[in-house]
Amino acid sequence: MKPQYAKIPSQRADSYQYVQFHKMSGCSYEWYSDVFECSDTFDLQTITIFGIEDGQMIFTKDIDVICSGVEIFTHANIVFIFDISEAVTEAQFQDSAAFALNSLSQFSIGFASSVQVAVFSVYGDKKGDASQVSNLSTPDYDSLKSIINNIYSPDASNSGTGQKGLFQALNRTMNQYFKLSGYHDNIYNHLIVYITTNSVPDQDAIGIASDILSSGNYSIVAISYQGNGSNINALQQLVGDNPGCVLTSSTKENYLGDFADSFGEKIY
Secondary structure, eight states, X not given: OEEEEEEEEOSSTTXXXXXXXXXXXXXXXXXXXXXXXXXXXXXXXXXXXXXXXXXXXXEEEEEEEOTTSOXXXXXXXXXXXXXXXXXXXXXXXXXXXXXXXXXXXTSOBSTTSSEXXXXXXXXXXXXXXXXXXXXXXXXXXXXXXXXXXXXXXXTGGGSOSOOTHHXXXXXXXXXXXXXXXXXXXXXXXXXXXXXXXXXXXXXXXXXXXXXXXXXXXXXXXXXXXXXXXTTHHHHHHHTTTOTTOEEEEOOHHHHHTHHHHHHHHHTO
16 A cells, blocks of 8 residues: 555635645654644644555545644554563563554554454474464454463473574464454554564574565564564564664663563554
8 A cells, every 4th residue: 555645734814725645655654644743732634545445445544633743543453472481581571562552552442443462473493383372353452461460381491492483473464364354454554563582583584584575464573572682683674674664672661661662652
């Protein structure tokens, strides 16, 4: 989908502004518009976006906003993939669970809501597989909280290092049956978030990630929490060398606070 321009209410009565969209690379925002004047009344307003579908059909989408520029309704499909190999301690996983939940707390979560969330976990290479913990039909935030907080299993710490199972998890996100659980073709935000410490994605994972990015089905963000930097080059390859898509945090305070808030802003 390619948004082309937007119709925005003007400060003048019965008048509209028209602004053009431009493609932005990386993970900050997928598209940005020309500068426009914003009413200072703080009333609810409707912005209409016009664009072209992948099949070259014209589409329109209405977004309700307050003039401060904050979108009220955000629509997104998000897939979290958690590394639970020996490279991640249980304490580090619990911090990552809290980070994910903190970053999503501002959104309406659920199959019938505006943001759908799925969760995978990837064991180390001794076990060598990925588990689909939930698909995109997770009913609500409280259910998601319970699911994420119970991912770390007793055998995780003995599953070895390595992430061969990451290929499986990424591949499943493209499966038609997985998509039927809540993937929406008519929205812009489809995001895969891989969270690790020092694990290095192998070439199979990097290859399928490249296919996913080329298809336009998802964007990919990789997060290294309390990592030593040894896997940054591989994570950069995983996200297609897109700028701003590999994120790092070294302290729990930052990870659960400003870092989570900043990540949440990327979902808008």
